[in-house]
Amino acid sequence: MLDYKLLEALAAVVECGGFERAGEALGLSQSAISQRIRTLEIRLGQPVLVRTPTLAPTPVGRQLLNHARRVQLLERDLSRALPTLESEAPRLRIAVNADSLATWWAEAVGVLCREEGVVLDLVVEDQEVGLRRLRDGDVAACLCASPQPIAGARALPLGRMSYLPLATPAYRERHFSAGPAAEAFRQAPAIVFGPNDQLQHRFLAQCGYHGPFPYHLCPASEGFVRLALAGMGYGMIPRMQVERRLAAGELVSIAPGQALEVPLYWHSWRHSGQLIERLSEALGAVSLV
Template identity: 60%
Template sequence: MLNYKLLEALAAVIDQAGFERGARALGLTQSAVSQRIKLLEARLGQPVLVRTPRLGPTPLGRRLLNHVQQVRLLEHDLLDQIPALGDSEQRLRIAINADSLATWWPQVTGAFCQTHELLLDMLVEDQEVALKRMRDGEVAGCICSTPRPVQGARSHPLGSMRYRALASPDFVRRHIAGEDGVIPSRLPAEKLRSMPAIVYGRDDRLQHRLLAEMGFDEPFPHHLCPSSEGFVHLALSGMGYGMIPEQQARHLLDSGELVDIAPDHALDIPLYWHHWRHGGSTLEQLTDHLLRHCSAMLLPIPEQQPPRPGTL
Protein backbone atom coordinates (compact mmCIF):
# COMPACT_ATOMS: atom_id res chain seq x y z
CA MET A 1 0.00 0.00 0.00
CA LEU A 2 1.33 3.43 -0.95
CA ASN A 3 1.97 5.91 1.85
CA TYR A 4 0.34 9.13 0.66
CA LYS A 5 2.20 11.32 3.15
CA LEU A 6 5.41 10.26 1.43
CA LEU A 7 3.92 10.87 -2.01
CA GLU A 8 2.69 14.32 -0.95
CA ALA A 9 6.25 15.17 0.07
CA LEU A 10 7.48 14.17 -3.38
CA ALA A 11 4.75 16.20 -5.08
CA ALA A 12 5.44 19.27 -2.91
CA VAL A 13 9.18 19.21 -3.67
CA ILE A 14 8.53 19.08 -7.41
CA ASP A 15 5.59 21.55 -7.38
CA GLN A 16 7.60 24.09 -5.38
CA ALA A 17 10.91 23.39 -7.18
CA GLY A 18 12.87 22.69 -4.01
CA PHE A 19 12.95 21.04 -0.59
CA GLU A 20 12.75 24.27 1.40
CA ARG A 21 9.73 25.66 -0.47
CA GLY A 22 8.11 22.22 -0.56
CA ALA A 23 8.47 21.94 3.21
CA ARG A 24 6.97 25.38 3.68
CA ALA A 25 3.97 24.43 1.53
CA LEU A 26 3.37 21.34 3.69
CA GLY A 27 3.94 23.15 6.98
CA LEU A 28 6.91 20.89 7.78
CA THR A 29 10.62 21.32 8.33
CA GLN A 30 12.98 20.76 5.42
CA SER A 31 14.53 17.89 7.37
CA ALA A 32 11.15 16.18 7.75
CA VAL A 33 10.47 16.40 4.02
CA SER A 34 13.94 15.05 3.22
CA GLN A 35 13.33 12.13 5.56
CA ARG A 36 10.02 11.35 3.87
CA ILE A 37 11.66 11.31 0.43
CA LYS A 38 14.44 9.06 1.73
CA LEU A 39 11.88 6.71 3.30
CA LEU A 40 9.90 6.58 0.06
CA GLU A 41 13.04 5.74 -1.90
CA ALA A 42 14.04 3.10 0.66
CA ARG A 43 10.65 1.41 0.45
CA LEU A 44 10.67 1.44 -3.35
CA GLY A 45 14.29 0.40 -3.60
CA GLN A 46 15.19 3.10 -6.12
CA PRO A 47 15.40 6.91 -6.32
CA VAL A 48 12.37 9.09 -7.11
CA LEU A 49 14.33 12.32 -7.54
CA VAL A 50 17.38 13.41 -9.49
CA ARG A 51 19.09 16.00 -7.32
CA THR A 52 21.86 17.22 -9.64
CA PRO A 53 22.51 19.07 -11.86
CA ARG A 54 18.84 20.07 -11.57
CA LEU A 55 16.14 18.79 -9.25
CA GLY A 56 13.60 16.64 -11.07
CA PRO A 57 11.73 13.33 -10.94
CA THR A 58 13.19 10.03 -12.08
CA PRO A 59 11.04 7.88 -14.43
CA LEU A 60 9.57 6.19 -11.34
CA GLY A 61 9.08 9.60 -9.74
CA ARG A 62 7.14 10.79 -12.79
CA ARG A 63 4.79 7.79 -12.55
CA LEU A 64 4.19 8.52 -8.87
CA LEU A 65 3.54 12.21 -9.57
CA ASN A 66 0.97 11.29 -12.21
CA HIS A 67 -0.69 9.03 -9.67
CA VAL A 68 -0.75 11.75 -6.98
CA GLN A 69 -2.30 14.30 -9.33
CA GLN A 70 -5.00 11.89 -10.46
CA VAL A 71 -5.79 10.88 -6.87
CA ARG A 72 -6.24 14.56 -5.97
CA LEU A 73 -8.74 15.04 -8.78
CA LEU A 74 -10.68 11.88 -7.91
CA GLU A 75 -10.72 12.85 -4.23
CA HIS A 76 -12.31 16.16 -5.16
CA ASP A 77 -15.13 14.31 -6.95
CA LEU A 78 -15.75 12.30 -3.80
CA LEU A 79 -15.66 15.38 -1.56
CA ASP A 80 -18.21 17.06 -3.82
CA GLN A 81 -20.56 14.15 -3.22
CA ILE A 82 -19.80 13.86 0.52
CA PRO A 83 -18.95 17.37 1.81
CA ALA A 84 -18.63 16.12 5.40
CA LEU A 85 -15.41 14.37 4.45
CA GLY A 86 -13.53 17.66 4.34
CA ASP A 87 -12.50 20.68 2.30
CA SER A 88 -13.58 20.37 -1.33
CA GLU A 89 -11.38 23.15 -2.77
CA GLN A 90 -10.33 22.13 -6.26
CA ARG A 91 -7.06 23.09 -7.89
CA LEU A 92 -6.09 22.02 -11.39
CA ARG A 93 -2.51 22.30 -12.57
CA ILE A 94 -2.06 22.81 -16.32
CA ALA A 95 0.63 23.91 -18.78
CA ILE A 96 -0.37 26.55 -21.32
CA ASN A 97 1.46 28.69 -23.87
CA ALA A 98 1.72 32.43 -23.19
CA ASP A 99 -0.05 33.46 -26.40
CA SER A 100 -3.17 31.42 -25.57
CA LEU A 101 -3.12 32.91 -22.09
CA ALA A 102 -2.92 36.41 -23.60
CA THR A 103 -5.76 35.89 -26.08
CA TRP A 104 -8.54 33.29 -26.04
CA TRP A 105 -7.99 31.25 -22.85
CA PRO A 106 -9.43 33.73 -20.27
CA GLN A 107 -12.58 34.30 -22.34
CA VAL A 108 -13.19 30.58 -22.81
CA THR A 109 -12.44 29.38 -19.27
CA GLY A 110 -13.41 32.34 -17.06
CA ALA A 111 -17.08 31.48 -16.60
CA PHE A 112 -16.31 27.78 -16.23
CA CYS A 113 -13.90 28.38 -13.35
CA GLN A 114 -16.40 30.63 -11.59
CA THR A 115 -19.28 28.17 -11.98
CA HIS A 116 -17.25 25.18 -10.79
CA GLU A 117 -15.24 27.12 -8.16
CA LEU A 118 -12.12 25.84 -9.86
CA LEU A 119 -8.68 27.27 -9.07
CA LEU A 120 -6.00 26.93 -11.74
CA ASP A 121 -2.24 26.63 -11.34
CA MET A 122 -1.02 27.65 -14.80
CA LEU A 123 2.54 26.89 -15.86
CA VAL A 124 3.51 28.96 -18.88
CA GLU A 125 5.32 26.85 -21.47
CA ASP A 126 5.80 27.12 -25.21
CA GLN A 127 3.22 25.11 -27.14
CA GLU A 128 6.00 22.91 -28.52
CA VAL A 129 7.24 21.69 -25.12
CA ALA A 130 4.23 21.85 -22.77
CA LEU A 131 3.62 18.13 -23.23
CA LYS A 132 6.89 17.42 -21.40
CA ARG A 133 5.33 18.85 -18.24
CA MET A 134 2.55 16.30 -18.53
CA ARG A 135 4.93 13.47 -19.30
CA ASP A 136 6.90 14.43 -16.18
CA GLY A 137 3.75 14.22 -14.05
CA GLU A 138 3.70 17.92 -13.18
CA VAL A 139 0.34 18.83 -14.74
CA ALA A 140 -3.06 17.21 -15.31
CA GLY A 141 -3.57 18.86 -18.70
CA CYS A 142 -1.78 21.01 -21.23
CA ILE A 143 -2.15 23.02 -24.43
CA CYS A 144 0.42 22.02 -27.04
CA SER A 145 0.97 21.72 -30.78
CA THR A 146 1.46 17.94 -30.75
CA PRO A 147 -1.57 15.69 -31.43
CA ARG A 148 -0.12 12.45 -30.05
CA PRO A 149 -0.91 12.03 -26.31
CA VAL A 150 1.39 10.56 -23.70
CA GLN A 151 0.52 7.17 -22.27
CA GLY A 152 -2.61 7.29 -20.14
CA ALA A 153 -3.86 10.56 -21.65
CA ARG A 154 -6.20 11.78 -24.36
CA SER A 155 -5.73 14.51 -26.97
CA HIS A 156 -8.37 16.72 -28.62
CA PRO A 157 -7.92 19.28 -31.43
CA LEU A 158 -8.99 22.77 -30.38
CA GLY A 159 -8.12 24.84 -33.47
CA SER A 160 -5.30 26.96 -34.84
CA MET A 161 -3.79 30.30 -33.90
CA ARG A 162 -2.64 32.44 -36.82
CA TYR A 163 0.71 34.20 -36.44
CA ARG A 164 1.90 37.06 -38.62
CA ALA A 165 5.34 38.65 -39.01
CA LEU A 166 4.75 42.15 -37.64
CA ALA A 167 6.88 45.25 -37.19
CA SER A 168 6.42 48.95 -36.57
CA PRO A 169 6.26 51.40 -39.52
CA ASP A 170 9.54 52.92 -38.29
CA PHE A 171 11.23 49.48 -38.35
CA VAL A 172 9.90 48.92 -41.88
CA ARG A 173 11.32 52.27 -43.05
CA ARG A 174 14.74 51.57 -41.54
CA HIS A 175 15.18 47.93 -42.52
CA ILE A 176 12.79 46.80 -45.25
CA ALA A 177 11.07 49.33 -47.49
CA GLY A 178 12.71 50.59 -50.65
CA GLU A 179 13.13 54.24 -51.56
CA ASP A 180 9.52 54.25 -52.75
CA GLY A 181 8.39 53.08 -49.29
CA VAL A 182 7.06 49.76 -50.62
CA ILE A 183 7.70 46.46 -48.81
CA PRO A 184 9.07 43.93 -51.34
CA SER A 185 6.94 40.83 -51.86
CA ARG A 186 9.97 38.65 -51.13
CA LEU A 187 12.44 39.92 -48.57
CA PRO A 188 16.03 39.52 -49.82
CA ALA A 189 18.46 37.40 -47.81
CA GLU A 190 20.67 40.36 -46.93
CA LYS A 191 17.76 42.01 -45.12
CA LEU A 192 16.76 38.81 -43.28
CA ARG A 193 20.41 38.33 -42.29
CA SER A 194 20.77 41.78 -40.76
CA MET A 195 17.47 42.99 -39.34
CA PRO A 196 16.74 41.95 -35.72
CA ALA A 197 13.89 39.61 -34.93
CA ILE A 198 12.09 39.02 -31.63
CA VAL A 199 11.95 35.43 -30.36
CA TYR A 200 9.93 34.33 -27.32
CA GLY A 201 12.49 31.86 -25.97
CA ARG A 202 14.94 29.09 -26.75
CA ASP A 203 12.12 26.66 -27.57
CA ASP A 204 10.26 29.10 -29.84
CA ARG A 205 10.75 27.99 -33.46
CA LEU A 206 8.10 30.13 -35.18
CA GLN A 207 10.63 32.63 -36.48
CA HIS A 208 12.83 29.84 -37.80
CA ARG A 209 9.86 28.25 -39.55
CA LEU A 210 8.88 31.57 -41.16
CA LEU A 211 12.39 32.16 -42.49
CA ALA A 212 12.63 28.57 -43.77
CA GLU A 213 9.42 29.12 -45.74
CA MET A 214 11.00 32.25 -47.19
CA GLY A 215 14.07 30.26 -48.27
CA PHE A 216 16.39 31.56 -45.54
CA ASP A 217 18.05 29.14 -43.10
CA GLU A 218 21.05 31.09 -41.82
CA PRO A 219 21.51 32.47 -38.29
CA PHE A 220 19.78 35.79 -37.71
CA PRO A 221 20.07 38.49 -35.00
CA HIS A 222 17.31 38.37 -32.43
CA HIS A 223 16.10 39.61 -29.08
CA LEU A 224 14.82 37.05 -26.55
CA CYS A 225 11.62 38.18 -24.82
CA PRO A 226 9.74 35.56 -22.73
CA SER A 227 6.63 37.73 -22.31
CA SER A 228 3.66 37.82 -24.65
CA GLU A 229 2.81 41.41 -23.71
CA GLY A 230 6.46 42.47 -23.77
CA PHE A 231 6.86 40.86 -27.19
CA VAL A 232 4.24 43.20 -28.65
CA HIS A 233 5.75 46.24 -26.94
CA LEU A 234 9.18 45.47 -28.37
CA ALA A 235 7.69 45.29 -31.85
CA LEU A 236 5.84 48.58 -31.32
CA SER A 237 9.08 50.24 -30.18
CA GLY A 238 10.80 49.28 -33.43
CA MET A 239 13.37 47.00 -31.78
CA GLY A 240 12.57 44.09 -34.06
CA TYR A 241 9.94 42.14 -35.99
CA GLY A 242 8.26 39.03 -34.62
CA MET A 243 5.59 36.38 -35.05
CA ILE A 244 2.58 37.74 -33.16
CA PRO A 245 -0.89 36.15 -32.90
CA GLU A 246 -3.35 37.85 -35.22
CA GLN A 247 -5.92 37.88 -32.39
CA GLN A 248 -3.56 39.82 -30.16
CA ALA A 249 -2.51 42.36 -32.77
CA ARG A 250 -5.64 42.87 -34.86
CA HIS A 251 -6.35 46.33 -33.44
CA LEU A 252 -2.72 47.35 -33.92
CA LEU A 253 -2.84 46.26 -37.56
CA ASP A 254 -6.10 48.15 -38.07
CA SER A 255 -4.62 51.32 -36.57
CA GLY A 256 -1.38 51.02 -38.55
CA GLU A 257 0.79 50.77 -35.42
CA LEU A 258 2.08 47.42 -36.70
CA VAL A 259 2.62 46.29 -40.29
CA ASP A 260 2.61 42.76 -41.74
CA ILE A 261 5.99 42.42 -43.45
CA ALA A 262 5.30 38.95 -44.93
CA PRO A 263 1.55 38.79 -45.69
CA ASP A 264 1.93 35.65 -47.82
CA HIS A 265 3.62 33.74 -45.00
CA ALA A 266 1.15 33.67 -42.10
CA LEU A 267 1.61 30.57 -39.92
CA ASP A 268 -1.38 28.64 -38.58
CA ILE A 269 -0.26 26.75 -35.48
CA PRO A 270 -2.53 23.88 -34.36
CA LEU A 271 -3.39 23.60 -30.67
CA TYR A 272 -4.42 20.42 -28.87
CA TRP A 273 -5.78 19.89 -25.38
CA HIS A 274 -4.23 16.92 -23.55
CA HIS A 275 -5.58 15.48 -20.31
CA TRP A 276 -5.43 12.30 -18.26
CA ARG A 277 -7.93 9.59 -19.09
CA HIS A 278 -8.84 9.12 -15.42
CA GLY A 279 -8.66 12.65 -14.09
CA GLY A 280 -12.12 12.93 -12.54
CA SER A 281 -15.31 14.69 -13.52
CA THR A 282 -13.97 18.27 -13.28
CA LEU A 283 -11.26 17.55 -15.85
CA GLU A 284 -13.81 15.87 -18.12
CA GLN A 285 -16.20 18.82 -17.79
CA LEU A 286 -13.42 21.29 -18.57
CA THR A 287 -12.54 19.24 -21.65
CA ASP A 288 -16.16 19.28 -22.84
CA HIS A 289 -16.32 23.03 -22.25
CA LEU A 290 -13.14 23.68 -24.26
CA LEU A 291 -14.36 21.56 -27.17
CA ARG A 292 -17.70 23.41 -27.26
CA HIS A 293 -16.30 26.94 -27.12
CA CYS A 294 -12.86 26.98 -28.77
CA SER A 295 -14.25 26.78 -32.31
CA ALA A 296 -15.57 30.34 -31.90
CA MET A 297 -12.13 31.65 -30.85
CA LEU A 298 -9.72 29.66 -33.01
CA LEU A 299 -9.34 28.86 -36.70
CA PRO A 300 -9.94 25.31 -37.96
CA ILE A 301 -6.93 23.02 -38.18
CA PRO A 302 -6.30 22.60 -41.93
CA GLU A 303 -7.27 19.08 -43.01
CA GLN A 304 -5.03 19.11 -46.06
CA GLN A 305 -1.96 19.59 -43.86
CA PRO A 306 -2.38 17.33 -40.84
CA PRO A 307 0.01 18.24 -38.04
CA ARG A 308 2.85 15.79 -37.45
CA PRO A 309 3.76 14.51 -34.00
CA GLY A 310 6.82 16.23 -32.59
CA THR A 311 8.05 19.76 -32.67
CA LEU A 312 7.10 22.28 -35.33
Protein backbone atom coordinates in the same frame (compact mmCIF):
# COMPACT_ATOMS: atom_id res chain seq x y z
CA MET B 1 -2.34 0.83 -0.44
CA LEU B 2 0.35 3.45 -0.72
CA ASP B 3 1.06 5.79 2.14
CA TYR B 4 -0.34 8.98 0.66
CA LYS B 5 1.06 11.14 3.46
CA LEU B 6 4.46 10.50 1.92
CA LEU B 7 3.30 11.41 -1.57
CA GLU B 8 1.62 14.52 -0.23
CA ALA B 9 4.93 15.59 1.33
CA LEU B 10 6.73 14.99 -1.96
CA ALA B 11 4.12 17.00 -3.88
CA ALA B 12 4.41 19.87 -1.39
CA VAL B 13 8.22 19.97 -1.59
CA VAL B 14 8.13 20.12 -5.38
CA GLU B 15 5.30 22.62 -5.51
CA CYS B 16 6.67 24.93 -2.81
CA GLY B 17 10.27 24.58 -4.02
CA GLY B 18 11.71 23.60 -0.64
CA PHE B 19 11.36 21.58 2.55
CA GLU B 20 10.73 24.50 4.85
CA ARG B 21 7.96 25.98 2.72
CA ALA B 22 6.46 22.51 2.18
CA GLY B 23 6.31 22.19 5.97
CA GLU B 24 4.54 25.52 6.25
CA ALA B 25 2.05 24.53 3.57
CA LEU B 26 1.18 21.25 5.29
CA GLY B 27 1.41 22.56 8.85
CA LEU B 28 4.38 20.29 9.59
CA SER B 29 7.95 20.92 10.69
CA GLN B 30 10.73 20.89 8.14
CA SER B 31 12.20 17.79 9.77
CA ALA B 32 8.86 15.96 9.52
CA ILE B 33 8.88 16.66 5.80
CA SER B 34 12.48 15.46 5.46
CA GLN B 35 11.58 12.32 7.37
CA ARG B 36 8.69 11.55 5.01
CA ILE B 37 10.83 12.03 1.93
CA ARG B 38 13.51 9.82 3.46
CA THR B 39 10.96 7.12 4.25
CA LEU B 40 9.71 7.24 0.69
CA GLU B 41 13.25 6.95 -0.67
CA ILE B 42 14.11 4.06 1.64
CA ARG B 43 10.98 2.16 0.60
CA LEU B 44 11.71 2.73 -3.07
CA GLY B 45 15.42 2.12 -2.74
CA GLN B 46 16.17 5.21 -4.81
CA PRO B 47 15.93 9.01 -4.63
CA VAL B 48 12.68 10.82 -5.46
CA LEU B 49 14.28 14.27 -5.50
CA VAL B 50 17.46 15.72 -6.91
CA ARG B 51 18.84 18.63 -4.87
CA THR B 52 21.09 20.30 -7.45
CA PRO B 53 21.15 22.44 -9.52
CA THR B 54 17.59 23.04 -8.31
CA LEU B 55 15.24 20.93 -6.28
CA ALA B 56 13.37 18.69 -8.72
CA PRO B 57 11.74 15.27 -8.79
CA THR B 58 13.68 12.33 -10.24
CA PRO B 59 11.92 10.32 -12.98
CA VAL B 60 10.57 8.01 -10.25
CA GLY B 61 9.52 11.04 -8.19
CA ARG B 62 7.65 12.39 -11.18
CA GLN B 63 5.79 9.12 -11.64
CA LEU B 64 4.72 9.26 -8.01
CA LEU B 65 3.61 12.88 -8.38
CA ASN B 66 1.61 12.06 -11.46
CA HIS B 67 -0.10 9.24 -9.61
CA ALA B 68 -0.80 11.46 -6.58
CA ARG B 69 -2.33 14.16 -8.76
CA ARG B 70 -4.57 11.72 -10.56
CA VAL B 71 -5.70 10.26 -7.25
CA GLN B 72 -6.48 13.81 -6.03
CA LEU B 73 -8.68 14.40 -9.07
CA LEU B 74 -10.56 11.15 -8.47
CA GLU B 75 -10.94 12.02 -4.77
CA ARG B 76 -12.59 15.21 -5.81
CA ASP B 77 -15.26 13.33 -7.78
CA LEU B 78 -15.76 11.05 -4.80
CA SER B 79 -16.26 13.98 -2.46
CA ARG B 80 -19.00 15.23 -4.78
CA ALA B 81 -20.84 11.94 -4.38
CA LEU B 82 -20.11 11.85 -0.64
CA PRO B 83 -20.31 15.48 0.42
CA THR B 84 -19.45 14.69 4.03
CA LEU B 85 -15.96 13.67 2.88
CA GLU B 86 -13.60 16.55 3.49
CA SER B 87 -11.83 17.71 0.34
CA GLU B 88 -9.54 20.64 -0.44
CA ALA B 89 -9.84 23.01 -3.38
CA PRO B 90 -8.48 20.97 -6.28
CA ARG B 91 -5.18 22.11 -7.80
CA LEU B 92 -4.78 21.43 -11.46
CA ARG B 93 -1.32 21.57 -12.98
CA ILE B 94 -1.43 22.36 -16.68
CA ALA B 95 1.18 23.22 -19.31
CA VAL B 96 0.04 26.03 -21.61
CA ASN B 97 1.89 27.62 -24.52
CA ALA B 98 2.86 31.22 -23.76
CA ASP B 99 0.86 32.87 -26.53
CA SER B 100 -2.41 31.24 -25.49
CA LEU B 101 -1.81 32.31 -21.91
CA ALA B 102 -1.18 35.88 -23.10
CA THR B 103 -4.43 35.92 -25.10
CA TRP B 104 -7.57 33.75 -24.92
CA TRP B 105 -6.83 31.08 -22.29
CA ALA B 106 -8.03 32.72 -19.06
CA GLU B 107 -11.30 33.88 -20.54
CA ALA B 108 -12.04 30.36 -21.79
CA VAL B 109 -11.52 28.64 -18.44
CA GLY B 110 -12.34 31.46 -16.00
CA VAL B 111 -16.03 30.71 -15.41
CA LEU B 112 -15.43 27.02 -14.86
CA CYS B 113 -12.56 27.64 -12.42
CA ARG B 114 -14.71 30.08 -10.44
CA GLU B 115 -17.71 27.74 -10.36
CA GLU B 116 -15.68 24.69 -9.39
CA GLY B 117 -13.38 26.54 -7.02
CA VAL B 118 -10.39 25.05 -8.81
CA VAL B 119 -6.98 26.68 -8.66
CA LEU B 120 -4.44 26.26 -11.44
CA ASP B 121 -0.71 25.66 -11.48
CA LEU B 122 0.18 26.92 -14.91
CA VAL B 123 3.43 25.88 -16.51
CA VAL B 124 4.53 27.81 -19.58
CA GLU B 125 6.24 25.58 -22.10
CA ASP B 126 7.08 24.97 -25.69
CA GLN B 127 4.94 22.30 -27.20
CA GLU B 128 7.41 19.46 -27.07
CA VAL B 129 8.39 20.13 -23.49
CA GLY B 130 4.73 20.39 -22.49
CA LEU B 131 3.94 16.97 -23.95
CA ARG B 132 6.98 15.49 -22.27
CA ARG B 133 5.76 16.89 -18.95
CA LEU B 134 2.41 15.23 -19.55
CA ARG B 135 4.10 11.92 -20.33
CA ASP B 136 6.30 12.27 -17.24
CA GLY B 137 3.23 12.93 -15.15
CA ASP B 138 4.33 16.40 -14.17
CA VAL B 139 1.12 17.99 -15.50
CA ALA B 140 -2.48 16.76 -15.76
CA ALA B 141 -3.05 18.30 -19.17
CA CYS B 142 -1.22 20.26 -21.83
CA LEU B 143 -2.18 22.80 -24.47
CA CYS B 144 0.13 22.77 -27.47
CA ALA B 145 0.46 22.60 -31.25
CA SER B 146 1.15 18.89 -31.52
CA PRO B 147 -1.81 16.82 -32.84
CA GLN B 148 -0.39 13.45 -31.78
CA PRO B 149 -1.83 12.13 -28.51
CA ILE B 150 0.54 10.24 -26.22
CA ALA B 151 -0.43 6.77 -25.03
CA GLY B 152 -3.31 6.86 -22.55
CA ALA B 153 -4.20 10.45 -23.38
CA ARG B 154 -6.32 12.10 -26.03
CA ALA B 155 -5.85 15.26 -28.12
CA LEU B 156 -8.79 17.59 -28.68
CA PRO B 157 -8.41 20.07 -31.58
CA LEU B 158 -9.22 23.65 -30.56
CA GLY B 159 -8.70 25.55 -33.81
CA ARG B 160 -5.82 27.70 -34.92
CA MET B 161 -3.95 30.84 -33.99
CA SER B 162 -2.88 33.09 -36.83
CA TYR B 163 0.63 34.61 -36.72
CA LEU B 164 1.69 37.65 -38.75
CA PRO B 165 5.22 38.98 -39.45
CA LEU B 166 4.98 42.35 -37.70
CA ALA B 167 7.15 45.39 -37.01
CA THR B 168 6.69 49.13 -36.57
CA PRO B 169 6.05 51.18 -39.73
CA ALA B 170 9.47 52.85 -39.23
CA TYR B 171 11.17 49.46 -39.02
CA ARG B 172 9.46 48.25 -42.18
CA GLU B 173 10.50 51.45 -43.94
CA ARG B 174 14.13 51.08 -42.82
CA HIS B 175 14.57 47.38 -43.65
CA PHE B 176 11.75 46.20 -45.90
CA SER B 177 11.00 49.17 -48.14
CA ALA B 178 11.79 46.86 -51.08
CA GLY B 179 9.51 44.13 -49.67
CA PRO B 180 10.44 40.80 -48.06
CA ALA B 181 13.63 40.25 -50.05
CA ALA B 182 16.59 38.00 -49.25
CA GLU B 183 18.94 40.92 -48.66
CA ALA B 184 16.53 42.39 -46.10
CA PHE B 185 16.20 39.07 -44.24
CA ARG B 186 19.99 38.76 -44.08
CA GLN B 187 20.31 42.18 -42.38
CA ALA B 188 17.15 42.94 -40.42
CA PRO B 189 17.06 41.60 -36.84
CA ALA B 190 14.15 39.25 -36.23
CA ILE B 191 12.67 38.43 -32.83
CA VAL B 192 12.46 34.74 -31.97
CA PHE B 193 10.73 33.27 -28.93
CA GLY B 194 13.39 30.67 -28.13
CA PRO B 195 15.93 28.34 -29.71
CA ASN B 196 13.17 25.78 -30.34
CA ASP B 197 10.81 28.25 -31.96
CA GLN B 198 10.18 27.18 -35.56
CA LEU B 199 7.78 29.98 -36.54
CA GLN B 200 10.48 32.32 -37.79
CA HIS B 201 12.13 29.59 -39.86
CA ARG B 202 8.78 28.53 -41.32
CA PHE B 203 8.01 32.12 -42.24
CA LEU B 204 11.37 32.63 -43.94
CA ALA B 205 11.02 29.34 -45.83
CA GLN B 206 7.56 30.46 -46.96
CA CYS B 207 9.23 33.59 -48.36
CA GLY B 208 11.82 31.41 -50.13
CA TYR B 209 14.68 32.47 -47.84
CA HIS B 210 16.92 29.83 -46.26
CA GLY B 211 20.03 31.76 -45.23
CA PRO B 212 21.26 33.08 -41.88
CA PHE B 213 19.59 36.03 -40.19
CA PRO B 214 20.27 38.07 -37.03
CA TYR B 215 17.77 37.67 -34.23
CA HIS B 216 16.89 38.60 -30.68
CA LEU B 217 15.77 35.79 -28.38
CA CYS B 218 12.86 36.79 -26.16
CA PRO B 219 11.04 33.95 -24.36
CA ALA B 220 8.05 36.01 -23.13
CA SER B 221 4.92 36.87 -25.14
CA GLU B 222 4.38 40.40 -23.97
CA GLY B 223 8.12 41.17 -23.99
CA PHE B 224 8.20 39.93 -27.59
CA VAL B 225 5.57 42.49 -28.61
CA ARG B 226 7.42 45.20 -26.65
CA LEU B 227 10.64 44.51 -28.55
CA ALA B 228 8.77 44.84 -31.84
CA LEU B 229 7.11 48.09 -30.66
CA ALA B 230 10.52 49.48 -29.66
CA GLY B 231 11.67 49.00 -33.25
CA MET B 232 14.23 46.35 -32.33
CA GLY B 233 13.06 43.75 -34.82
CA TYR B 234 10.22 42.06 -36.66
CA GLY B 235 8.63 38.85 -35.45
CA MET B 236 5.78 36.38 -35.78
CA ILE B 237 3.06 37.66 -33.44
CA PRO B 238 -0.43 36.18 -32.87
CA ARG B 239 -2.94 38.43 -34.60
CA MET B 240 -5.33 38.23 -31.63
CA GLN B 241 -2.64 39.55 -29.28
CA VAL B 242 -2.26 42.83 -31.18
CA GLU B 243 -5.62 43.52 -32.87
CA ARG B 244 -5.75 46.98 -31.34
CA ARG B 245 -2.17 47.84 -32.30
CA LEU B 246 -2.80 46.65 -35.87
CA ALA B 247 -5.93 48.79 -36.10
CA ALA B 248 -3.99 51.78 -34.71
CA GLY B 249 -1.17 51.21 -37.21
CA GLU B 250 1.45 50.79 -34.44
CA LEU B 251 2.43 47.44 -35.96
CA VAL B 252 2.31 46.50 -39.65
CA SER B 253 3.12 43.40 -41.67
CA ILE B 254 6.53 43.35 -43.34
CA ALA B 255 5.16 40.79 -45.85
CA PRO B 256 1.48 41.59 -46.42
CA GLY B 257 -0.58 38.52 -47.21
CA GLN B 258 1.83 36.19 -45.40
CA ALA B 259 0.62 34.42 -42.26
CA LEU B 260 1.24 31.17 -40.41
CA GLU B 261 -1.59 29.16 -38.91
CA VAL B 262 -0.68 27.24 -35.77
CA PRO B 263 -3.20 24.58 -34.71
CA LEU B 264 -3.77 24.03 -31.01
CA TYR B 265 -4.62 20.77 -29.26
CA TRP B 266 -5.68 20.05 -25.69
CA HIS B 267 -3.99 16.90 -24.39
CA SER B 268 -5.34 15.21 -21.27
CA TRP B 269 -5.28 11.77 -19.69
CA ARG B 270 -8.28 9.57 -20.26
CA HIS B 271 -10.25 8.72 -17.11
CA SER B 272 -8.90 11.60 -15.10
CA GLY B 273 -12.20 12.64 -13.59
CA GLN B 274 -15.00 15.10 -14.07
CA LEU B 275 -12.98 18.27 -13.63
CA ILE B 276 -10.74 17.53 -16.61
CA GLU B 277 -13.85 16.48 -18.57
CA ARG B 278 -15.55 19.79 -17.87
CA LEU B 279 -12.39 21.76 -18.62
CA SER B 280 -12.12 19.90 -21.92
CA GLU B 281 -15.74 20.82 -22.66
CA ALA B 282 -15.08 24.49 -21.88
CA LEU B 283 -12.03 24.48 -24.16
CA GLY B 284 -13.91 22.58 -26.87
CA ALA B 285 -16.39 25.45 -26.95
CA VAL B 286 -13.64 27.94 -27.80
CA SER B 287 -13.55 28.87 -31.44
CA LEU B 288 -10.12 30.16 -32.35
CA VAL B 289 -9.75 31.67 -35.77
